[in-house]
Amino acid sequence: xxxxRRGLRGEARAAAVIAVAVILVxxxxxVGWGLLAPTEQLFVxxxxxxxxxxxxxxxxxxxxxxxxxFGAVIGxxxxxxxxxxxxxxxxxxxxxxxxxxxxxxxxxxxxxxQVAQWYHPRPHDPPVGQLVELPTEVGTWLVLLAQPLxxxxxxxxxxxxxxxxxxxxxxxxxxxxxxxxxxxGPYGAASYPAGTGPLPYGSYEPAREAGSGSLPETRPHR
Numbered sequence: 212x213x214x215x216r217r218g219l220r221g222e223a224r225a226a227a228v229i230a231v232a233v234i235l236v237x238x239x240x241x242v243g244w245g246l247l248a249p250t251e252q253l254f255v256x257x258x259x260x261x262x263x264x265x266x267x268x269x270x271x272x273x274x275x276x277x278x279x280x281f282g283a284v285i286g287x288x289x290x291x292x293x294x295x296x297x298x299x300x301x302x303x304x305x306x307x308x309x310x311x312x313x314x315x316x317x318x319x320x321x322x323x324x325q326v327a328q329w330y331h332p333r334p335h336d337p338p339v340g341q342l343v344e345l346p347t348e349v350g351t352w353l354v355l356l357a358q359p360l361x362x363x364x365x366x367x368x369x370x371x372x373x374x375x376x377x378x379x380x381x382x383x384x385x386x387x388x389x390x391x392x393x394x395x396g397p398y399g400a401a402s403y404p405a406g407t408g409p410l411p412y413g414s415y416e417p418a419r420e421a422g423s424g425s426l427p428e429t430r431p432h433r
Contacts, residue, residue, distance in 0.1 A: 225299035226307025233289045233308065237315025237358070238322055240281045245326025248274040250344040255337050264342075274347035275354055278323065282316055282358035290365035300378040305366055312359035319358075320349045 249270040253261030293308050294300065327346035337343050349355075370378055 219303075222299060222301055222303040225296060226303040229289075229293050229296070229299065229304065229307040230311030230314070232292075233285070233311030233362075234315045234318055236289065237282075237285055237312075237319040240285050241319035241322035242326050244278055244281050244319065245323040245346075246330055248277055248323070248327050248347050250327075250331050250346055253343045253345060255339050255341050255343060257339055258336065261343055271347055271350060275350055278320070278349055279354050279357050282319065282354065283361055285315070285319075286312055286358035286361035287365060290362040290369075293362075294366060294369045300370075305363065308366060309359050309363050312362045313355075316355040316358040320352075320355060324348055 251268065251270050252264050254264055255261045289312065290308060293304055296304070324346070327348075331344050331346040333345060334341075334343055
């Protein structure tokens with residue numbers, strides 16, 4: 212029992228480490244996306260108003276597509292790296308990877324948009340006739356689902372291909388190493404006297420009177 216609890220705590224710590232690592236890698240991906248995401252150019256036609264140049268609106272789609280690719284690559288790499296950790300394989304690995312991917316995608320979007328604003332600051336009251344570059348945004352939050360979805364599906368795919376009972380984690384019980392007394396406590400097979408054991412299902416052993424070695428021939432009258 213104590214060994215199983217220690218194993219469960221170890222898996223929980225491994226899942227937490229995986230979640231934190233995925234969030235940190237996603238933050239780095241957000242910085243990269245914020246620096247590489249294309250901007251949208253506007254032509255100032257009058258104070259406080261600008262006209263979008265021809266073809267510049269396409270950059271909004273380009274920025275979202277780039278974010279989707281960043282999230283997909285991080286999701287695939289994080290799933291492969293997490294699965295390589297043999298001792299952490301199990302349900303908690305899936306949960307840690309899913310939570311880390313969800314939070315990581317959110318952090319990547321927020322941090323990426325902030326970096327894009329720092330890299331391309333919005334000018335204050337630009338003059339008429341000036342070209343202004345505005346940082347693009349994620350736009351739709353549906354793209355945040357790409358990273359956790361790919362990571363979770365890839366881990367499930369790896370688990371389905373693995374034929375080992377413990378997914379190769381090395382926690383399976385070897386043949387001949389099962390101890391009923393340790394598994395079932397004082398009511399296990401080791402609690403019976405030598406040469407005896409629990410009766411098989413369906414068998415019957417008549418009760419014996421105390422101090423007698425045979426059954427009574429007649430039932431006592433009341």
